[in-house]
Amino acid sequence: MKKPESRGQSILEFALTLPIFLAIVVGVVDVGHAVAARSLLANCAREGARSAIFPQTADATVISAVNSQALFLGTIPSSDISISPTTTSARVSGTTVTVTVTYRFSPITPLAREAMGSLLTMTSNSTMAIE
Secondary structure, X not given: OOOOOOHHHHHHHHHHHHHHHHHHHHHHHHHHHHHHHHHHHHHHHHHHHHHOOOXXXXXXXXXXXXXXXXXHHOOOXXXXXXXXXXXXXXXXXXXXXXXXXXXXXXXXXXXXXXXXXXXXXXXXXXXXEOO
């Protein structure tokens, strides 16, 4: 008695499972990218606050410190970096300074863009005491 061929069955199983497997892989890549971006954003805010702990620190110095840590996020526009208190004269010893950084995250893959939306807004802030 001859054994039935199972070659067609294997191809069909492969064709049915491949799209699911690829969707999972793409999802993992995009979630990993989002987690890395969020971590970098927190580091940017922390570095900005760290540079602002000295009295009378100029806003340009804080913005430069934020962008020095941005790495693959690119240059973060100054309109997306908020420093509180807003005036340098109010930043005196014994008070706190808060740096808030906003970033618009765009998923890498088109499938994730469709599922999550084209842009996700991430915000991170850091508060430190002025020396």
